[in-house]
Amino acid sequence: MQPNSEADSGADSPHPNYDAMTALVIEDQPFVRRTIVQILREIGFQAIAEAADGAAGLAECIRVVPDIIVCDIEMRPVGGLDFLAGLRASPDVTNPRVPVLFLTNHTKSDIVKQAMSLGVNAFVVKPPSFVALKGRLERLLAPR
Amino acid sequence: MTAATMPDLDLDHVAEVFGDPDSARPMLEYFLETVEPSVDALGRLAAQNDFEALRGTLHTIGGAARTAGARRLGDLCARLEADLIDGRRAAAIRRLGVVREAFDCVGGIIRAGTIGRPA
Numbered sequence: 001m002q003p004n005s006e007a008d009s010g011a012d013s014p015h016p017n018y019d020a021m022t023a024l025v026i027e028d029q030p031f032v033r034r035t036i037v038q039i040l041r042e043i044g045f046q047a048i049a050e051a052a053d054g055a056a057g058l059a060e061c062i063r064v065v066p067d068i069i070v071c072d073i074e075m076r077p078v079g080g081l082d083f084l085a086g087l088r089a090s091p092d093v094t095n096p097r098v099p100v101l102f103l104t105n106h107t108k109s110d111i112v113k114q115a116m117s118l119g120v121n122a123f124v125v126k127p128p129s130f131v132a133l134k135g136r137l138e139r140l141l142a143p144r
Numbered sequence: 145m146t147a148a149t150m151p152d153l154d155l156d157h158v159a160e161v162f163g164d165p166d167s168a169r170p171m172l173e174y175f176l177e178t179v180e181p182s183v184d185a186l187g188r189l190a191a192q193n194d195f196e197a198l199r200g201t202l203h204t205i206g207g208a209a210r211t212a213g214a215r216r217l218g219d220l221c222a223r224l225e226a227d228l229i230d231g232r233r234a235a236a237i238r239r240l241g242v243v244r245e246a247f248d249c250v251g252g253i254i255r256a257g258t259i260g261r262p263a
Contacts (some may be wrong), residue, residue, distance in 0.1 A: 029204055031175045032211045035161065038171070074203055105207050105222075127210040129161060 016141035018044030024066035025050050026057035026083065027103070028075040036070055036103065036128050043134050054083030061087060065094045068141060070133070073104040073111065080104070081111070084118045099140045103128055150216040152249045157213035172254045175212040179205055183247045190237045198236075199228040205243065209250075217246040 023045045027033040030052075037048050049064045051057040055078040057071065069087075073080035080102055088096050099121040104111075112123070122136045153172075162168035182205050189198040206221030220243055227236035 029178065029208050031171070031178045031208050034174060035171065035211050039161070072207075074200065076200065105203065105210070126207050127157070127161070127213075 014143050016138060016143065018137075018141075019046045021045060021067040021141065022047040022049065022064050024048075024057065024060055024064065024069045024071075026052075026054065026060075026069065026071040026075070026080070028052050028072065032072070032126075032128075036133075039128055039130050039133055040070070042130055043137060054078030054080060054086070057083050058086050058090065058093070061090075061093045061098070066098055068137060069098055069100045070103055071100055073102055073115070081114055081118060084115065084120060088119050101133075101136055101140065103133075150219055152214065152216050152246065153253045154213040154215050157215075161211075161213070169254070169257070172212060175208060175214075176251050176254060179208050179247065180251075182208075183244055186240045186243060190240055195228055195233055199225050202228070202243070205247075212250075214246070214250040217243065217250055220246050 023040050025033055025036050025040070025048060027036060027050075033050055033052070037050065040048055047064075049060045049066065051060045053075045054071075057069070057078075060066070061069070071080045071083060075083075078086075084100055087093060087098070087100070090096050097119075100119070101122045101124060102115055102120050103124050103126060105126050115123070121140055124132045124136055158168050158172070162171050182201050185201055186198065189195075189201060202221045202225040206218045206225065209215075209218035209221060220239075224236045224239060224243065227233070227239075
């Protein structure tokens, strides 16, 4: 896997209007989750929902209708891959095609392939950084 | 760079991700608070021969450590996780004590309150 790779490439485009968007962070480790939330606030998000695993994440998707999801892969009881599969197939989520960015330690090709087949939009390899997340989010959320 | 030469806490990373020392310290203390129970659990999981849970816990500690800039701890956890995945269980279990030692080292740095101050 190419670190910090993305599924879509984008040309130069206006910056996303982050303060009008809602982000959802799904990560089971509380300190890592708080760090991601802090970075997203620095990027410009005001509305940030949180969940500690994939099942809670799916419930939050229904409740808050996020514009972007930053999600860990390895979580218990429901991990990121199962979350993504459930999201893309859900009849209850307003936008099942919402962009999902996996933030992960995993670089194994089989996990990457599975994530791509489930419709992930981008990866960022941990540790999360302002520069890496902002770069990916700009390309995923820029107005077209 | 080997685990032995990696910094216990990468201060450049801390500054980049968490900002000035006054901003960083509460976050790093939260790192210690939320990771310590996982470090405490390693011995119990090994004694129970719950190797998948042990691997998952090392993965979690490693991810948090890398996020905090605790590079030696993060690297150690990644190596032990790889040992478990590759079937080198005895080797991984023998080195679990080093995870505790590395966590205590970074904890000492954070709790000493010297982040960002000249040595």
